[in-house]
Structure formats: C-alpha cells, structure tokens
Amino acid sequence: MADKIKIASQFIQALPHARALGMELEKLEGGVATISMPYSEKLIGDPATGVVHGGAVSALMDTCCGAAVMSHPNNLAHTATIDLRIEYLRPATPGQRITTTATCYHVTRSVAFVRATASDEDDKTPVAMATGTFTVGS
Amino acid sequence: MKKRPEHVQVVKQRRDAVLRTLVEKVPYIQFLGIEFERRGDELTGILPFKDELIGNPMLPALHGGATAAFLEVTAIICLSWSFLWEDMESGALDIENLDRDHLPRLPKTIDFTVDYLRSGLPRDGYARAEITRAGRRYASVRVQAWQDNRMRPYAQATGHFVMPQRKS
Numbered sequence: 001m002a003d004k005i006k007i008a009s010q011f012i013q014a015l016p017h018a019r020a021l022g023m024e025l026e027k028l029e030g031g032v033a034t035i036s037m038p039y040s041e042k043l044i045g046d047p048a049t050g051v052v053h054g055g056a057v058s059a060l061m062d063t064c065c066g067a068a069v070m071s072h073p074n075n076l077a078h079t080a081t082i083d084l085r086i087e088y089l090r091p092a093t094p095g096q097r098i099t100t101t102a103t104c105y106h107v108t109r110s111v112a113f114v115r116a117t118a119s120d121e122d123d124k125t126p127v128a129m130a131t132g133t134f135t136v137g138s
Numbered sequence: 139m140k141k142r143p144e145h146v147q148v149v150k151q152r153r154d155a156v157l158r159t160l161v162e163k164v165p166y167i168q169f170l171g172i173e174f175e176r177r178g179d180e181l182t183g184i185l186p187f188k189d190e191l192i193g194n195p196m197l198p199a200l201h202g203g204a205t206a207a208f209l210e211v212t213a214i215i216c217l218s219w220s221f222l223w224e225d226m227e228s229g230a231l232d233i234e235n236l237d238r239d240h241l242p243r244l245p246k247t248i249d250f251t252v253d254y255l256r257s258g259l260p261r262d263g264y265a266r267a268e269i270t271r272a273g274r275r276y277a278s279v280r281v282q283a284w285q286d287n288r289m290r291p292y293a294q295a296t297g298h299f300v301m302p303q304r305k306s
Contacts, residue, residue, distance in 0.1 A: 053167075054207075055206060063201075080202075081252075082254060083252060084251070084254075085250070086206075087249045088246070
C-alpha cells in the first residue's frame with residue numbers, strides 16, 4: 001500500500017500545476033483521497049488580509065476529487081472534471097496549511113459523483129465544501 | 139453651463155491606473171499571470187499559456203483548477219471594476235493614493251460552479267464576465283472562457299458574491 005501511495009504521489013508531483021501549488025498527497029485508497037497544500041504568499045487573493053485566493057482552493061479540491069476518482073476500483077482510465085461547485089464557508093486562516101479529503105460516493109459506468117471538504121489547521125468548521133461530477137473511463 | 143468633456147488622455151490614465159492597482163496588488167493573479175484588457179468599461183481577462191498551468195501532461199491539457207481560478211479571478215475583477223466605476227468617474231475615489239490601504243475591499247466568493255465544456259489546450263485563454271445581478275449586498279456573475287474560437291467556450295461558471303460595504 002505504501003508503494004501505491006508513493007507512485008500516486010509521484011503522479012501528483014508530475015502535474016505541473018499541482019507542483020506549482022506545492023500539493024502533497026497524504027492518503028489514497030478505493031475512491032477516497034487526501035491532499036494538502038501549504039500556505040504561500042503567492043497564493044494570496046486578498047492583500048488586505050493575506051487570505052488565500054478561492055481559485056487556489058478550487059485547484060486543490062479539483063485535484064483531490066480527480067485523484068479520488070482515479071483511485072476508485074471501477075475507474076480504469078484517466079478522469080476529467082465535468083462540473084465542480086465550491087462553497088466557501090469561511091476564509092482560510094493565513095499561514096495555515098489547507099487539507100482536502102474527497103470521496104466518490106457513487107460511481108456509474110460513465111460518471112463519478114464526488115464530495116470534498118477542505119479545512120485549515122482548525123478543523124472545527126471547514127473552509128470550503130465541494131460537489132463535483134467526473135468522467136469515468138473503461 | 140454644460141461641463142466640457144475631459145481630455146481623452148485624462149480619462150484613459152485614470153481608468154488604466156485603477157485597473158492596474160486592482161490587478162497588480164493580488165499576488166495570486168500575478169502568480170497565474172492573468173492580465174486584463176480594457177475597452178471602455180468592458181474587461182477581458184487573458185491567461186497567457188505557461189507550463190505551470192498544465193494538469194494533464196499526456197494530452198496535454200490545462201489544469202481544471204487553473205481554469206476555475208481564471209474564471210473566478212475574472213469574475214471578481216469585473217465585479218470590483220463595476221463596483222468602483224461610479225466613484226472612479228465622479229472623482230470620489232482618490233486616484234493619487236491608490237494602494238492596498240486605500241482601495242475598497244474585494245467582493246467575497248460565496249459559491250462558484252464551473253462547467254468544464256472542453257479540455258483546455260496549451261495556449262492562451264480569454265474570459266469575459268457578465269454581472270447578472272448587482273445588489274447592495276449580493277451579486278451574481280456569469281463567466282465564459284474561450285481559446286481559439288469565441289463561439290466554442292472551454293469552460294463557463296456562475297458564482298455568487300458578498301459585496302464589500304461602502305463607507306457611509
């Protein structure tokens with residue numbers, strides 16, 4: 001299992017945009033993925049507060065949902081996002097790492113239905129929630 | 139007596155200075171390399187291609203997250219721009235002291251939904267936003283992004299935003 005994570009981790013690292021944002025794969029198994037992203041000044045969206053831009057959180061959640069779909073046993077090929085909705089519950093605290101967990105809660109022959117939650121280091125209230133649909137290949 | 143219209147250069151300088159401050163002060167916009175082109179009050183977002191934006195090296199295709207970010211940045215800048223327009227044109231906005239402490243706060247995203255219509259090709263992207271409703275507290279925005287062909291968008295999105303409150 002550790003090897004599988006290592007290979008998947010290398011795969012995430014091979015995606016230029018994921019690497020540019022510093023994403024790290026933490027868990028991956030049977031349709032569930034956890035990926036985290038460190039705080040960085042280049043990701044700031046509101047210079048007055050230092051809060052990370054929503055777009056960076058979207059990128060993290062999209063990557064995490066995609067990884068979850070790819071790890072699902074029913075999916076044999078690559079995946080692509082069909083649609084992704086994100087709700088921003090509260091601003092992420094500047095300086096803290098953001099961690100996302102995505103779960104495939106239903107997978108058909110052609111579509112994966114995914115939900116994800118993103119939290120900073122205070123995991124009482126999530127920073128963002130996402131719902132998405134992804135393509136499934138065979 | 140009717141006021142004479144301002145000189146074209148004065149108008150252009152003022153509008154371009156406000157737009158520049160709005161875009162340049164956000165580190166994430168600089169990180170992605172997004173630029174804005176202005177025609178009167180209409181803005182077009184431009185995302186020049188670079189390798190860092192790739193999400194699928196095999197195809198290759200743009201990362202869905204980069205596309206979502208491009209759409210959201212375009213929505214926020216266009217919304218701020220329309221929010222600032224009246225104050226900018228009337229002189230209520232102090233153009234001489236435009237820095238991060240003197241610009242009004244940015245709208246906050248409540249939710250954002252992206253439709254991925256086609257895979258993003260490894261080339262420049264363009265986006266335009268349409269403010270479907272601008273209320274005092276909430277706004278709804280639609281955004282479309284395209285590459286080679288305006289009639290074939292590669293992604294579209296709708297989002298809701300909380301507007302910054304004007305100082306009274």
